[in-house]
Amino acid sequence: MAKGLGGSARQMQQQVPAAAAQRRAPESLGRPQEKRLRRSSSWWSSPAGTFLLQGFSIVAFLLAWNLFATIPRAVPIPTPGDTLQAALSLDPAKFFRDCLLSFYRVGLGFVIAALMGIPLGIIIGFWMPAKALLFPAVEILRPIPPIAWIPLAILFFPKIEWMIVFLTFYGAFFPIVYNTIAGISEIPKAYIRAARSLGAGPWTLFWEVMVPAMLPSIFTGLYIAIGIAWLMVVAGEMMAVTGGIGALTWQAYQTSHYPLIFVGMAAIGVLGYASSQLVRSVARRVIRWEVS
Amino acid sequence: MQTQSRSRYSSVLFQLLAVILLVATWQALVQFRIYRFGYIPSVPDVVLAARSYLLSVEFFDDTVASTARVVAAWGLAAIIAIPLGLMIGWKKVFGNLVFPTLELLRPIPPIAWIPAGILFIPNIEGSVVFICFVGAFFPILLNTMNGVRRIDQTYFRAASCLGARPVEVFRDVVVRGAMPSVVIGLAIGMGIAWMALVAAEMIAGQHGLGYMMWQAYSLAQYPLIIVGMIVIGIIGAAMSACIRLLGRNLVPWQKD
Amino acid sequence: MAAMGVSIRQVQKKYASAQHGEVLALSDCSIDIRPNEFFVLVGPSGCGKTTLLNVIAGFDTLTAGTVALGDRLISAPDVRLGPGPDRMVVFQHGGLFPWMTVLENVCYGPVVQGQMGQAEAREKARSMLAMVGLAGIERRYPGEVSSGMRRRVEIMRALIGRPQILLMDEPFRALDAITKAVVQDFLLRLFDTHPHTVFFITHDLIEALFLGDRVGVMTTRPGRVKTVFDVDIPRPRSTRVLASEEFLRLKRDVTDAVHDEAIKAFEAGEREAAR
Numbered sequence: 001m002a003k004g005l006g007g008s009a010r011q012m013q014q015q016v017p018a019a020a021a022q023r024r025a026p027e028s029l030g031r032p033q034e035k036r037l038r039r040s041s042s043w044w045s046s047p048a049g050t051f052l053l054q055g056f057s058i059v060a061f062l063l064a065w066n067l068f069a070t071i072p073r074a075v076p077i078p079t080p081g082d083t084l085q086a087a088l089s090l091d092p093a094k095f096f097r098d099c100l101l102s103f104y105r106v107g108l109g110f111v112i113a114a115l116m117g118i119p120l121g122i123i124i125g126f127w128m129p130a131k132a133l134l135f136p137a138v139e140i141l142r143p144i145p146p147i148a149w150i151p152l153a154i155l156f157f158p159k160i161e162w163m164i165v166f167l168t169f170y171g172a173f174f175p176i177v178y179n180t181i182a183g184i185s186e187i188p189k190a191y192i193r194a195a196r197s198l199g200a201g202p203w204t205l206f207w208e209v210m211v212p213a214m215l216p217s218i219f220t221g222l223y224i225a226i227g228i229a230w231l232m233v234v235a236g237e238m239m240a241v242t243g244g245i246g247a248l249t250w251q252a253y254q255t256s257h258y259p260l261i262f263v264g265m266a267a268i269g270v271l272g273y274a275s276s277q278l279v280r281s282v283a284r285r286v287i288r289w290e291v292s
Numbered sequence: 293m294q295t296q297s298r299s300r301y302s303s304v305l306f307q308l309l310a311v312i313l314l315v316a317t318w319q320a321l322v323q324f325r326i327y328r329f330g331y332i333p334s335v336p337d338v339v340l341a342a343r344s345y346l347l348s349v350e351f352f353d354d355t356v357a358s359t360a361r362v363v364a365a366w367g368l369a370a371i372i373a374i375p376l377g378l379m380i381g382w383k384k385v386f387g388n389l390v391f392p393t394l395e396l397l398r399p400i401p402p403i404a405w406i407p408a409g410i411l412f413i414p415n416i417e418g419s420v421v422f423i424c425f426v427g428a429f430f431p432i433l434l435n436t437m438n439g440v441r442r443i444d445q446t447y448f449r450a451a452s453c454l455g456a457r458p459v460e461v462f463r464d465v466v467v468r469g470a471m472p473s474v475v476i477g478l479a480i481g482m483g484i485a486w487m488a489l490v491a492a493e494m495i496a497g498q499h500g501l502g503y504m505m506w507q508a509y510s511l512a513q514y515p516l517i518i519v520g521m522i523v524i525g526i527i528g529a530a531m532s533a534c535i536r537l538l539g540r541n542l543v544p545w546q547k548d
Numbered sequence: 549m550a551a552m553g554v555s556i557r558q559v560q561k562k563y564a565s566a567q568h569g570e571v572l573a574l575s576d577c578s579i580d581i582r583p584n585e586f587f588v589l590v591g592p593s594g595c596g597k598t599t600l601l602n603v604i605a606g607f608d609t610l611t612a613g614t615v616a617l618g619d620r621l622i623s624a625p626d627v628r629l630g631p632g633p634d635r636m637v638v639f640q641h642g643g644l645f646p647w648m649t650v651l652e653n654v655c656y657g658p659v660v661q662g663q664m665g666q667a668e669a670r671e672k673a674r675s676m677l678a679m680v681g682l683a684g685i686e687r688r689y690p691g692e693v694s695s696g697m698r699r700r701v702e703i704m705r706a707l708i709g710r711p712q713i714l715l716m717d718e719p720f721r722a723l724d725a726i727t728k729a730v731v732q733d734f735l736l737r738l739f740d741t742h743p744h745t746v747f748f749i750t751h752d753l754i755e756a757l758f759l760g761d762r763v764g765v766m767t768t769r770p771g772r773v774k775t776v777f778d779v780d781i782p783r784p785r786s787t788r789v790l791a792s793e794e795f796l797r798l799k800r801d802v803t804d805a806v807h808d809e810a811i812k813a814f815e816a817g818e819r820e821a822a823r
Binding site: 444446447449450451452453454455456457460464465468469471543544545546547 | 605606607630631632633635636637639640641642643644645646647648656657660661689690691692705709
């Protein structure tokens, strides 16, 4: 190998001057310099510039929407102004009740899903026979989108209310089960061995080592689940119009109160975002050792 | 010992047993009319309905209509969201300019866009595609964006050291470095688009599997509902398998 | 050969930190690296070694002083040349693109600079890999070869464009001892046959003395070069020199010099943590 190195060294030496002459064009080195200098002194990377750009983004969005709405067409699209007006002219008590009703349905389905999904995930994750029997069933049901269950759910449940709660439950259930199982499979073996050699019994091993180790993954599941639960409640309420913010949005369309559609969408967005943040803040409090 | 028991339980035979158990449970619940399971179609009824539906022209038409809609919406979302996500992730200025608006729209689930979608696009075909598009758009966008942001700074430095100009940094570092994450976004986006499709077809559709299920419900052909669910599940699973295959070709350096 | 020296004169680097306010990372730091010299910089962690390397590479700016490559000014408070192929960096955690094959990685520089065509670059890369015993892995991805091979490929990628100086930022840090010995030996032999200017950062004193022509010891923050040791061990070197009288004497001296600084850095760290 040493011989080979020496031989090719001569070869390399010979090629040097040509390559060097070819390359040292001054502008090829000047280019990156200019670029860098400009970037480091730009106003838009300052905090004020960032804020300005972000504000501009929102304003531009509202202007674009306004412009889009003024395009003449058979059915006019409401402008941001129309939407604001529609929001202000709503009966606040009724609107609040609709929001609360949707929130309650999501919350109930979500809590049931968590209470069932986490233990099921733990059983499947720890006990091989359960995994062998239950996991394929979970796998078969998974590709069927929860929305496809709506007609069957309407058929099955005697009350619409139960049907909607079932839908939110069903949407939330699978992400929770999956992430619980994943959390268990990702527990580092070293933790379990360390706990055992420190003399932990099965009870402490489970509650003080395994549960904390799988909590981050469980919370990931809960975070995904709450998003899907909101999606399901909107779908359920649109299909079976019995109160709630989804029904409000759909009725607005059916009764041609178009600006109200956007009020409904905004409310759904805000409520969905708020519930995700709720889950996130609980997670932050429970798993304090996870930085991020 | 652990691996031995795992291989024993994950055998094909055991999986088959699980499926049989699921179907048997369903049949038993219906047969013995436990709670309201008497209202649910039984296994033989579903098999009969499946046999006539799967051999009919409607099955072909519905499948083609649904698949075409979701693929069109997903493709459109990919064409728009991937470049947008790459730029947002790469250039902070661009991110600040565009992302606040998208962040505002993101928490609105695709289903909530159904009335607005019908309003925007008066023809049904277009509005269904629009709703699926909304569903696929955000997962693709966010995963692309985070994919770029997670690229190790070292690779940008290495590229500029080697003499790459911004265009080449974009082509050789940003695009390729974000690719694993883009593929994940494409898979999630397809899942959500498929779900949004079923909802949109049920509420607003003409043709398509979701519409077929809703028709079956309205016309009290209940076994057909379950046939629809199974078909939707199978096609959905097939599409995610296709995306996994696509991913393996787009990200050949990652072996899973 | 295109190799050039680097002169670093009274370099100062100040930056604003969220936790500690204004931090003086480098102050009055001067080094002269001669053409075709293997210069190693050692010092306690956090002393500003990497900052200095980043300034030379063009990733970072300085607040006072000058850095010149040969007779070309590359960094001063008002002058800044961005990174370029004349100052190639071998990165601490590996800088090979995981999404390109070994061959594509080695070819990348010459092709992207328009220095060679695709075919010519491939030919060149192949012969360079072959001469250092890396033939046969060209079509594999970096993730598919061993960590020691990855380091060697990255060094070849850096050298194919004939940089005026090679900047190495603790490149063997993540390697196990045995792999490290293999790659060090590789680098020594490569340096013997293809002399080039090297600026090498490490905190492994044995590595520093084994590889370097001169070893600079840096003080704790604000970093500056305290002492420069000449390593008068003839090349080509083999692991046998590790037991030589001269080597052991140097090791003792360098260890003493670094040890003082390490203690200071440790105490400063304790004070910062307590604050």
